[in-house]
Amino acid sequence: MLKVSREPAAGLPARRAAAAVLFAVLEQQRPLDDALSDADPSGVTGRDRAFVRMLVATVLRRLGEIDAVLAGYLTVPLEGAHPRARTALRLGVGQLVHLGTPAHAAVSATVETVSGHGTDRLKGLVNAVLRRVAAGGHAPREGTAAARKNTPQWLWTSWERAYGAEAAAAIALAHLDDPPLDLTVKSDPEGWAQKIGGLVGPTGSVRVVDAGAVAALPGYAEGEWWVQDAAATLPVRLLGDIAGRSVIDLCAAPGGKSAQLAVAGAHVTAVDLSPRRCRLLAENLGRLGLPAEIVTADATAWRPAALADAILVDAPCSATGTIRRHPDILHLRHRDELERLTAVQDALLAASVEMVRPGGHIVFVTCSLQPEEGAARIAALLAGGAPVAIDPIAPDELPGLPEAVTADGMLRTLPSYWRETGGMDGFFAARLRRLPVN
Template sequence: MAVAPGFPARRAALKMLDAVMRRGETLEQAEAAALKGVDSPADRALARAIVGETLRWLTDLDLLIDSSTKKRLPDDAKPRGVLRLMLAQALRLDTPPHAVIATCLPLLTGGPRRLAHGVFSTLMKREVSLPDVPTMSDAVLTRWGKRAEAIAPGLIDPPEVDLALKNPDETDARTLDMGGVSLAAGHIRLPRGTPIEKMPGFDEGAWWVQDFAAQLPSRLLGSGTGKRALDLCAAPGGKTLSLAARGWTVTALDINGKRLEMLRENLKRTGIEAEIVKADALTYHPAKQFDAILLDAPCTATGTCRRHPDVLHRIGPRQIGEMTEIQQSLIHQAVEWLPSGATFIYAVCSLETEESEDQARWIEETFDLEPMPIAADELPAGLLPTMEGWLRTHPGMLADQGGLDGFFIARWRKP
């Protein structure tokens, strides 16, 4: 039987969905194996879009499926996985139902195929729709509580593309030239879909890609002319580039050689200079002192759920507990290296309290550090510090301007 055009993309999407839901892999990890044999860039992009929308709206898709089956399908049943993909295409990607059927039903055989066909057809005849915003899973609701309602509107669509400019003075001119919008000096936001390499200013190294929230930690260290900074856990390097562009002499340390290569490439393209050190931060012994240490710590990355919706379904208490232990070990190292008068910034792209607010309280209880509260006039319009002087962002913030990732940032000074 001839394979319908587009079938390889659906097969790859099912493999990725299975890898995330059953094996707890990230989408990036799952792509490597799932996309083998899918040669068309359009098909590869389609597979990513299908599984991304499926994960973004998974709870609501499951509610629809359960409303049309006499007996609930097990979570790991293949027909449920295929139906999730089918409904995501019809309800989120506007794929015609006949095309969904032609490309997805071949993923099943026998009774499961008839079941999926019947459920999908019934739902299409009922003209079902999804809610205005995605419904969070029970596990996420338990962890995020009332915050989940505010976060959900930021998860409706994948994020746009944020750029950090090497020269903030060029913000207005480049924003106009690129047809984007700017949320602050040194930032431009563009619609997703444009190939990065073809954007104006790429070849001349005028900017790098970095989510707006991820640009904030380095901004909060200010100008660094004549000062040294350690960017701890630096790769892929957006904060290193930002600090160096602001005059800091930067040492970028990370254990991941492959991700450090991305930093090297961006340094070369932008003409920005920084020292790169490949080492384990837990065994590293700096030969020099730093005026500032920025620790953007490894974390569950649940704050990146706009572009990585897999984190909504594969992160739980075990992963959060593992990350908090690693974070505290890295904090111990960083604080030990701080000379008197130096600034320490702790940041994570996590929405979990254990990795953010709880860690900041632990730092203040454990170490001799003076809080350096973040002030409102240091932040872009629309963002405010917490009562403690920390910064907490989440995807529902600035929603009318495209939102931003979830980040937590706190700042101290060594007496």
């Protein structure tokens, strides 16, 4: 579906910024959020900054289609083109084909994005190709054709094997849409939904469409809520009533799940390896006015002074379950990373067993769609003789999501769930119980 063009007042500065961000992601392999944070803000504020993110995210989501269009107008493969020209061409096609931007607005300003890098000679090429694309009358692909074209082969194959062809197509389709904003509130979700202009979902998250600047929404400055995808709230629910209990949150930053634990009355120890991420965690919990002991440490080596009642293992992973919010993952993640990531996940699981008291619970979580980073890790832990057992999840623990409980009692959400109201991220979670010491 074509989106309505939201042309910024300052067309060239916004497109220069978009070109810089897209170049950083695709040519330098930098995460989108980092590239956006580092983008030169001069002349790009407010509505223009929102346009920059929308434009770059659109190109990343539709890159397969965009490159296919360009292939029909180039005499050499796109991979062989100059990186600055390649970036400008992709931005231009994203606007012309997928945002419905008029040619006069999209072409001239986009051509100018190749200036200033010693590449002015490329402007003629970019101008000629984009004008031909504009005259070509291209329309976005729809349905499975769009899903397939914009998904890397290794991901498509993995999802098809794990979930079936129909589910794989539904997952990939969900990645083509801008997601709504989900908020977790401390209390009174109905009241805050009314104030913010959102709706309360089955699991209590407040969902907002076209929210605008997050910090400008009612309740942000007062610390009444935080941004957290609805699926990301589910793992903490699996711990049940944790009021007064000691809970360790491993790999805790940026702190959404730590905040959930604190609001529920747990005594929280939040552990993260990165000093920078721990500072962000402290800032977020500070805004919310929520207490937690923050520990900067390698969770595979660190041990608490006393065994905890419960452990939340929010393990580092490929994050393919969050593509709808982070479309750069489609182009930054590679299959050969999984072996390294699963080794870290195994080490964290093994460490968590040593941190929890007998009878206590471990919830292992990844925001990944890859089966290697889900049930396979639990199977490996059990096969290794760890003194734990699966504590099966019951469907009534997940309101409105009975399909998210697997046959073996674990949690698996897919981006295609709740599609009619905006979807959700893909998460895996398993609940384990520490067996008594013999």
